[in-house]
Every structure is written in C-alpha cells, then in structure tokens.
Amino acid sequence: MTVKKRAKGIGLLSGGLDSILAVKVLQEQDLELMGVTFVTPFFGAEPGLRAGQLAGIPMRALDIGEEHLRMLRNPRYGYGRAMNPCIDCHALMLRVAGRLMEAESADFLFTGEVVGQRPMSQRRDALRGVEILSGYPGRILRPLSAKLLPPTLVEQAGLVDREKLLDLHGRGRKRQMELAARYGIREIPQAGGGCMLTKEGFSRKLRELLASRPDADPVDVERIKWGRLFRLPHGALLVVGRSRSDNARLEALLDDATPALKSANHPGPLGVLLAVDPEPKDLKVAAMILAAYSDAPRKGRTAVIVRRGTVEREISAPKRDRECFRRFMIQ
Numbered sequence: 001m002t003v004k005k006r007a008k009g010i011g012l013l014s015g016g017l018d019s020i021l022a023v024k025v026l027q028e029q030d031l032e033l034m035g036v037t038f039v040t041p042f043f044g045a046e047p048g049l050r051a052g053q054l055a056g057i058p059m060r061a062l063d064i065g066e067e068h069l070r071m072l073r074n075p076r077y078g079y080g081r082a083m084n085p086c087i088d089c090h091a092l093m094l095r096v097a098g099r100l101m102e103a104e105s106a107d108f109l110f111t112g113e114v115v116g117q118r119p120m121s122q123r124r125d126a127l128r129g130v131e132i133l134s135g136y137p138g139r140i141l142r143p144l145s146a147k148l149l150p151p152t153l154v155e156q157a158g159l160v161d162r163e164k165l166l167d168l169h170g171r172g173r174k175r176q177m178e179l180a181a182r183y184g185i186r187e188i189p190q191a192g193g194g195c196m197l198t199k200e201g202f203s204r205k206l207r208e209l210l211a212s213r214p215d216a217d218p219v220d221v222e223r224i225k226w227g228r229l230f231r232l233p234h235g236a237l238l239v240v241g242r243s244r245s246d247n248a249r250l251e252a253l254l255d256d257a258t259p260a261l262k263s264a265n266h267p268g269p270l271g272v273l274l275a276v277d278p279e280p281k282d283l284k285v286a287a288m289i290l291a292a293y294s295d296a297p298r299k300g301r302t303a304v305i306v307r308r309g310t311v312e313r314e315i316s317a318p319k320r321d322r323e324c325f326r327r328f329m330i331q
Helices: 017-026 046-055 065-073 086-103 124-134 174-182 200-212 218-224 244-252 280-292 322-328
Strands: 008-012 032-039 059-063 108-110 228-231 237-240 260-263 271-273 301-308 311-318
Touching: 008 017, 008 086, 017 032, 017 046, 017 174, 032 046, 032 086, 046 059, 059 086, 065 086, 065 218, 086 108, 086 124, 200 218, 200 228, 200 237, 218 237, 228 322, 237 280, 260 280, 271 280, 280 301, 280 311, 280 322
Parallel strands: 008 032, 008 108, 032 059
Antiparallel strands: 228 237, 237 271, 260 271, 260 301, 301 311
16 A cells, blocks of 8 residues: 655744744645744844744754855845845745755745735745745745645645645735634734844945955854944944943954954943954044043043953043044944
C-alpha cells in the first residue's frame, strides 16, 4: 500500500496577523509546519516569535544582518519612500528560508502576503519578481491569495489542496478579521511599522553612514540608532548620546579600535567617533561638541577625554553654544 507523503512547509512570520492566518489556513490540511523569522539591525525577531507562538508552530530566528546590509547598499528593485528595499528584502528572506527548507528536507515556503495589499511589494508582478530573485520559483505558497496566483509545485503535486486555500486581495481587512474570529485569534498584532528603514529620519542617518563608511557593519548601524549624528568637517561621523540609556548602549558597542569621548570633569553624554583614524581637526570639533552638550560652565575651557581601548588622551575644548554645531547634525 502506498503511503501519501506528508508535506512540510516553512513559513515566514513577520509578526502580523496575515502570517498567523496563513498558518491557520494550512493547519486545516495534514501538513507539517514550522516558521522562521529574522534579525537585522533594522528589525528584530520578537514579533515573529510571538506570532509563531500564537499560531502554534515551532519557530527559528535567523540573524541575517551582514547579508541584509550587503543587499541594502544596492538593491535591484530600489527603495520605497525612505530607504526600505521591500522587494529585495523579502527576496533575501525567502532565499535564506529556502536554504533552511533544503536543510530540513521541506517541500515549500509560505508567507502571509495578500495580492494587492501593498502597492510596491505585493502586486502580482512584484510577487513573481520576488520568487525569481529568491531562487525558489514555484515553491513559494501564499495561502491567503493562492487562488489568484498560478499553482505552486506542491499544489500541482497534490501535496497541498488548492481548494482549501483562499482568494483574498486588496487593502481591506474585513475578511482577515472574520478569519481571526473564526480561528479564535483574540490577540490581533498591529500591522506594519516595525522596520526602521521606513523612517525618513533614520534613513538619512543611514545614507550618511554608508556614504562615509562603505565598509560599515551591523555594529556601526546599531551605533547610529542611539544618539544624535554629526558629520564633521573632514568626513568623520560622531554619535552623541541623548540620554543615560543611549550612553549605556553606546558604551556596550565600543571596541578597542573605536574612539570614545566624554567630558572629564562634568556630567555629559558619551560620544563615539565612527572613524578609525580621524583627522586632528575632526577630533577637535568632536571634543567641542562633547563640551557643548556637557554640564561644563559656559565660560572657559573644559577637558574632554578621548579613549581608545585602554589608551586615553585629554583635549582642552572651549565651551560653545550647541547652536554652533547644528550645521553638522544629520536630522
């Protein structure tokens, strides 16, 4: 007697309701399901892990920070309104998930995408472009809109019953809310808003970082998230903490090659220079900015400590008004 193969699918769970619903729709069939979510400097795994918990499937979190940053420098399909390369980003996640699919001997990938829900990344042609760019055409199932799309290989093979899949489309959420009620999903995650690349202020900082430091890594990206960013006269970038929590985060990201600055005798922020060998003039301007943002008296000079690893030196900087340095700030 021939035993029918039980297909295995790996789903991309971002944390939104749609990805949870995609799992629930597939759970109505005899399938083995697991989920994957991702970590980059621009979004974390927590929403996806929570979505997997709500959907009732095992989850895996993968750090793709380095690979994501390489893609971000030159995305094939460009950016959205800010610096969000949504199509290339999704293709990258599917490519990485595809490697996991092969390692797990799974049969298909699936997502919670809905045709026409997002004008840039969820048009039919964009969905097809993502499949081709990912390297797994025909193996990516969109359960919520499958009946509006060409059958995938697992549908053609009879491993997934196409008749039990859905035909959702457009930006309306009425059918999703009806499905959530049907499946007993009481905790409705908020849609969107989790990626820092969609924020114009952060995108301006990131563009400056990538222009100034073509070899920037995820740690450099993490640093610009925790303070004001200044572009100094000779090209070095300076991050200045805005609060105690910013200072603590910047301190935790220091290494022996990165210069850090702080007022020697007065409370004030931590500054981090994103330059291995800054020009002397940039170092002097950085010290003046740290003095300006410290509690040092307005008149006279203040000592600023420059520390690199265990080596320290002191720079005497005049205390000037913060407005003097606004022209250097990336806003």
